Amino acid sequence: MATLTVPQSIPSPTEDSEQLRNAFKGWGTNEGLIISILAHRNAAQRKLIRQTYAETYGEDLLQSLDKELSSDFEGIVLLWTLDPAERDALLANEATRKWTSNNRVILEIACTRSSHDLLLVRQAYHARFKRSLEEDVAAHTTGDFRKLLVPLVSSYRYEGPEVNVTLAKSEAKILHNNISEKAYNHDEIIRILTTRSKTQLNATFNHYNNEFGNAITKDLKADPEDDFLAAVRTTIKCLLTPEKYFEKVLRLAINKLGTDEWALTRVVATRAEVDMKQIKEEYYRRNSVPLDHAIKGDTSGDYEAMLLALIGA
């Protein structure tokens, strides 16, 4: 569930646009006003505000924000204000251009979004970059990573509740056989992880655990230094327990010597409207500190205020 809070009665997009324009006017910028509006409008409402603002003032709201704001606060406001599909397209493009084997953003987008939302990301990617997402991912990666990432970003998984138990058993065995032989990049492992529905995969991994005595992610920890093995574990985590995956991204971002603001910004901006409630619960369970306390301790000023508004603190 989302942590975004939207007032019961909201001003019209015209009023919101005017208020934002006022916030940009004169000496200094009224950051509080910007937060009070944008951090409390859902994606459809923000889209309308952006349209109205562009029609009224002849400038993209994002450009105005870009001119007025700076540093981490600018980062979160811009990322948040974007349409979710466009935002994911930008994040995926950035991750693709700067790709390194320990970058998890492509995996994260491919595996934690719904099938339909991933299609929207691919459409937004066409519109923005004049290429396809899978084309860029394929061109910037090689070897085992390409073999895993390209089908993940191209997937359109079935999302119904059906489970084929016979299939779950036989594919648990296929996975176990290959993992036992350390053939982590085997075609069949890639096929199963990149094409089966999340519900079906959950059944398969349960059978794996029951039949072979370990969670599959545990058996995939053979070599902690192996980046590809880590990517396979991340894939499984993103597909089945996204709240645990995001909790860990937040934990590492916050606990790092010098907070990783971009990771913090990314998770809050992309999940506030989706499942931030579960992520906050998971964070508290795992760290015995509420997420808002942790954020207060690590950030400050308008950036802090925007993060807290989005996580519903």
Place this chain on the structure above:
Amino acid sequence: MATLTVPQSIPSPTEDSEQLRNAFKGWGTNEGLIISILAHRNAAQRKLIRQTYAETYGEDLLQSLDKELSSDFEGIVLLWTLDPAERDALLANEATRKWTSNNRVILEIACTRSSHDLLLVRQAYHARFKRSLEEDVAAHTTGDFRKLLVPLVSSYRYEGPEVNVTLAKSEAKILHNNISEKAYNHDEIIRILTTRSKTQLNATFNHYNNEFGNAITKDLKADPEDDFLAAVRTTIKCLLTPEKYFEKVLRLAINKLGTDEWALTRVVATRAEVDMKQIKEEYYRRNSVPLDHAIKGDTSGDYEAMLLALIGA
């Protein structure tokens, strides 16, 4: 361009449904009436007729047709009446279940449809089969064919007019190097064919021809017995010159000892509303016989009449 002809003023879906119901009534079926209606309505109109028919008579029009008609005539009427995305989903599923290395239907659907239409096929596949298209293709194929077919059915190619000339040159070279070394299943060949836009690929193949003296499809004819090599050639043909690909399917279907009715039915039903005009021109160019003459010589009765109506004879 399409060969489908729709009258300037058409009856309402209710009138069409009534007429179809009349055609099914009493002794025998009025096949001529069925052809005069269904063979002259576009996809949107057929969809409305199907909806109206189901609401009025409590039965799917396809079920009624299935009960009333038989053999090849039944085949073409059913396939034609289906929604294009649903029809492709059915054809792809049939080809996947009965997959053999010389079956070209999956390739044909993946490479001759627009990016958007291929997404619609994948959505229709979910709705109908409770699995994803790429999931079934991956599960029913192995080795090099899987490596080629899964990304093809998962692709969402960019369709803008942009061409990157530098890229076309460098990728023509990559293709040539691998083809020279007979590494036809090389990751880079698969990557280029499965992710680049059709416009970009066209530029790449032109550079290939200019730089290395042969059309790429010629260099891919090294071993005429190799099914995978044939599949790579078919991929290129379907992507860039679908009218030539379909002309050949029709030619082989008609010239075969005992016509291949299912291939003939498939091409006419899937292309009448798309590019059958170009296919007919290509057929005449290649065979010096108009397609309608060839069809008249090889088929008969209602099946013949339906085919001729759809190809605008």
